[in-house]
Amino acid sequence: MKRGILLVNLGSPDSPNPKDVKRYLGEFLMDERVIDVPLWARNLLVKGIILNTRPKASAKAYKKIWWDEGSPLIVLSERLQEKVQELVDYPVALAMRYGSMAIKNGLQELVDKGCTEIKTIPLYPQFAMATTETIDVKVDELVAEYFPQLKITRTPAFYHREDYINVLSKSIAEKLDGLDYEHILFSYHGVPERHIRKSDITNGNCKMNGKCCFKKGSPQHEFCYRHQCEITTVNVAKKLGLKNGTYSTTFQSRLGFDPWLKPYTDRTIERMGKAGTKKMAIVTPAFVSDCLETLEEIAMEGEEIFHEVGGEEFTVIPCLNDREDFAQVLANMVEEWATTKKPLTV
Numbered sequence: 001m002k003r004g005i006l007l008v009n010l011g012s013p014d015s016p017n018p019k020d021v022k023r024y025l026g027e028f029l030m031d032e033r034v035i036d037v038p039l040w041a042r043n044l045l046v047k048g049i050i051l052n053t054r055p056k057a058s059a060k061a062y063k064k065i066w067w068d069e070g071s072p073l074i075v076l077s078e079r080l081q082e083k084v085q086e087l088v089d090y091p092v093a094l095a096m097r098y099g100s101m102a103i104k105n106g107l108q109e110l111v112d113k114g115c116t117e118i119k120t121i122p123l124y125p126q127f128a129m130a131t132t133e134t135i136d137v138k139v140d141e142l143v144a145e146y147f148p149q150l151k152i153t154r155t156p157a158f159y160h161r162e163d164y165i166n167v168l169s170k171s172i173a174e175k176l177d178g179l180d181y182e183h184i185l186f187s188y189h190g191v192p193e194r195h196i197r198k199s200d201i202t203n204g205n206c207k208m209n210g211k212c213c214f215k216k217g218s219p220q221h222e223f224c225y226r227h228q229c230e231i232t233t234v235n236v237a238k239k240l241g242l243k244n245g246t247y248s249t250t251f252q253s254r255l256g257f258d259p260w261l262k263p264y265t266d267r268t269i270e271r272m273g274k275a276g277t278k279k280m281a282i283v284t285p286a287f288v289s290d291c292l293e294t295l296e297e298i299a300m301e302g303e304e305i306f307h308e309v310g311g312e313e314f315t316v317i318p319c320l321n322d323r324e325d326f327a328q329v330l331a332n333m334v335e336e337w338a339t340t341k342k343p344l345t346v
């Protein structure tokens with residue numbers, strides 16, 4: 001038996017050109033766990049509307065954040081993989097759920113190195129159909145079709161691991177050290193509210209009213225993205241000793257006309273700026289690697305909104321990216337797998 005690790009992130013287009021962005025968005029948005037409507041409706045919406053309207057604007061946005069080495073999300077994930085590799089004794093491969101760095105290739109790379117037991121680690125702290133679940137399901141499909149000999153161990157969302165909360169808190173404290181700020185926004189990628197109801201294993205516990213997500217001990221929390229985002233904020237706030245009223249949770253990056261998780265980040269930035277907040281900090285804990293949604297939507301568009309309504313200082317806290325201490329969190333997960341030790345949670 002030989003063990004191997006597969007880190008999996010979201011993915012990016014091959015280049016910031018409209019053709020590559022269109023191909024990438026086509027694969028991403030045709031995932032039934034992302035646009036969760038029947039196939040005929042998804043075809044109509046994605047191929048008939050979104051792919052004919054969005055790629056040009058998205059490509060323009062990607063161009064603004066693209067690095068000489070490539071997509072920030074991919075480059076940062078590769079750097080993280082190298083750091084994890086230095087910390088563990090098993091081969092570590094990297095794959096993306098969408099785009100050219102396919103999960104199938106990542107599994108093949110590990111198989112070629114002789115691995116027979118693979119731990120997959122989705123690089124998402126919070127569970128959602130569009131994050132952890134779509135990776136787990138894709139891995140299962142690929143294993144059934146191409147690698148039936150492999151034994152796969154899944155890794156659940158890690159939002160409540162103590163080591164993760166410590167590292168996230170430390171990254172925020174380091175950036176804000178010596179800075180004067182009035183409010184810190186915890187902005188998570190949004191999902192349509194419908195996704196939360198679909199993942200609700202208690203069939204109706206989640207009322208989307210802000211209370212169910214804080215109820216202690218509900219079995220539904222394991223699959224509730226909203227709960228996991230809220231609790232990430234609460235635990236970091238506790239760790240950093242943030243006072244009530246000086247921090248809040250919001251959701252960004254809506255697409256389409258359905259209701260998405262609220263409050264919305266852009267509207268909150270605008271409202272707080274209008275209400276007189278001058279110095280705001282913002283952290284994006286749903287993203288492990290800086291990407292279009294943090295570097296463009298938050299650091300560029302978000303800052304612009306804030307300044308337009310009278311805000312003065314807008315401090316963006318980087319994602320965990322390839323921090324050594326974050327690589328150590330992932331290495332801890334590997335160690336627990338190898339020794340069957342249980343993680344410490346908060």
Ligand SMILES: C=CC1=C(C)c2cc3[nH]c(cc4nc(cc5[nH]c(cc1n2)c(C)c5CCC(=O)O)C(CCC(=O)O)=C4C)c(C)c3C=C
Nearest residue numbers: 010011012034058073128130189191255286287291292293
């Ligand atoms: C962090 C978790 C993410 C969830 C949950 C998520 C859900 C989700 N996303 C879309 C639509 C788009 N997302 C886009 C970019 C994007 N999304 C995530 C992460 C999550 N998405 C990341 C890390 C990125 C950036 C990728 C990069 O290359 O940097 C985009 C593309 C960009 C754009 O055109 O604006 C779309 C579209 C939906 C519908 C969804 C639903 C659950």
Ligand SMILES: [Fe+2]
Nearest residue numbers: 189190253293
């Ligand atoms: Fe997204």
Ligand SMILES: [Fe+2]
Nearest residue numbers: 206212213224
């Ligand atoms: Fe909930």
